[in-house]
Amino acid sequence: MSRSRRPTPRGLAAVPGSRAPAPPHPSPRQAKTTRGAPAAILPAADRATRLAAEWAPPVGRILLGLVLAWFGYHELVRPGLWTGYVPVLPPASGPAVILVLAHGWVLLVLAVALIAGVAPRTAAAVAAILVLEIVISLTATGGLSDLTLRDVGVLGLAICLTGVRQQRLLLSR
Numbered sequence: 001m002s003r004s005r006r007p008t009p010r011g012l013a014a015v016p017g018s019r020a021p022a023p024p025h026p027s028p029r030q031a032k033t034t035r036g037a038p039a040a041i042l043p044a045a046d047r048a049t050r051l052a053a054e055w056a057p058p059v060g061r062i063l064l065g066l067v068l069a070w071f072g073y074h075e076l077v078r079p080g081l082w083t084g085y086v087p088v089l090p091p092a093s094g095p096a097v098i099l100v101l102a103h104g105w106v107l108l109v110l111a112v113a114l115i116a117g118v119a120p121r122t123a124a125a126v127a128a129i130l131v132l133e134i135v136i137s138l139t140a141t142g143g144l145s146d147l148t149l150r151d152v153g154v155l156g157l158a159i160c161l162t163g164v165r166q167q168r169l170l171l172s173r
Helices: 041-077 094-116 120-142 146-162
Strands: none
Touching: 041 094, 041 120, 041 146, 094 120, 120 146
16 A cells, blocks of 8 residues: 655655755745845855954954053153052051052053064963953952943953954964
């Protein structure tokens, strides 16, 4: 006794070994759209996604470098304004000023390394450790504030940049 096959509707081909018909081939009009987006928009969206993925790390690296340069410069020019953030030491003490000046130089060196693309992952990792120290210090002395949360965002950027292996705009040998 043999089974008879049901006739398949027009445009559907039976899938071998199953009773379910195969999905129809898309019409030319359907082929032009995917998930409701016209086909012309999809390549543009893909290009934009690739462009963002390719250029986001160097842009983030340069912006982090600019933030570090800004604060490093201000710590070097007016260290007395920053000595209040040094934990344990009195703000007017000489060691507090020396620590702020050293911190400013480290920030400036990291900024140059990040902006120039010299060992960017290492510079971002050191910057992450430095900003983590700042976040812990600010949280311990003043609790959570808008200042602390801003630095948490900078910390997040530095951490993200430590994981980026390939970037554009790097100085190499």
